[in-house]
Structures are given as C-alpha cells and as structure tokens.
Amino acid sequence: MRMPAEERLGLDIKRVEQELMAAKQLAVRPAGLTVPQYAALFALSGSPGISAAALARACLVTPQAMTVVLRNLEERGLVERTPHPWHRNVLETRLTDAGRTALDAADQRAVTVEREIAEALTPGERETLRSLLGRCEEAIGRASSRLS
Secondary structure, eight states, X not given: OOOOGGGOHHHHHHHHHXXXXXXXXXXXXXXXXXXXXXXXXXXXXXXXXXXXXXXXXXXXXXXXXXHHHHHHHHHTTSEEEEEOSXXXXXXXXXXXXXXXXXXXXXXXXXXXXXXXHHHTSOHHHHHHHHHHHHHHHHHHHHHHHHHO
C-alpha cells in the first residue's frame, strides 16, 4: 500500500536536516572546520579524554568516520591522542590550545544558527518539538525492528 508524498514526514525531516547541516557548514567553514570536525571538537570540549568510539556515538557517526575526522584534526594539531593510563589499547583524545581556538571561532558562528531556531519557537514549542522528535525516533526504531 503506497503512502502519498504529502503524508510522508520523513521528507520534511530530511529537508530540515539538510538545511541545518548546510547552515552549520557555512558557519564553521571560516574556522577551517567541517561540521563533523566541529561536532567532534564540541563533544571533546565537554568530555576531555573520551575514546574515539564514544566520540563517534556522541557525534552520531560511525567509528570509521570518526577515525578519519580524528586523523585530520590530529594532523592539523587541533587534538592530541594519548594512550589511556590503564587501558593501553584505548587512546584518549583531548583538544589542544589550537583546537580550542578553532572550536571557539566556529562556535561563535554556529550558535547563530541554533539561536535562530530557538527564537523561532516559544520555550513550550521547543519542548514539544523535542518530545515529538523523540516519538519519531521511537517509531523509526519500531519500524526498523520489524524490518530486521
């Protein structure tokens, strides 16, 4: 049974997500970053020493994608990776001073996008949107379980 395009919310969600990512890319580009790099630096600023696997989960990317992001950030001197003191197979990742500077520059512009979104909605609408998106996420999870 087919579902008409006007009833497919996935198209609306995807369109908004693409517009958000395009706006964020414009925001972080002057700092020399991509959106995935910015996301990694932002997550690292709140969780210094986090592993690459945990960082990938926090940034909603695959571990393989995070490996590439971290390699590029490390080559540019924006992060440093050192062996965990107890688990030698785990590398801890931390921002360098240059990484914090790049993050600060990118975040000053990226926050503009977030503020525009926030200002377009009342506090109650923001709470409702988060709740509705959570319900969408749960519904997608149920659908995925049925398809597996």
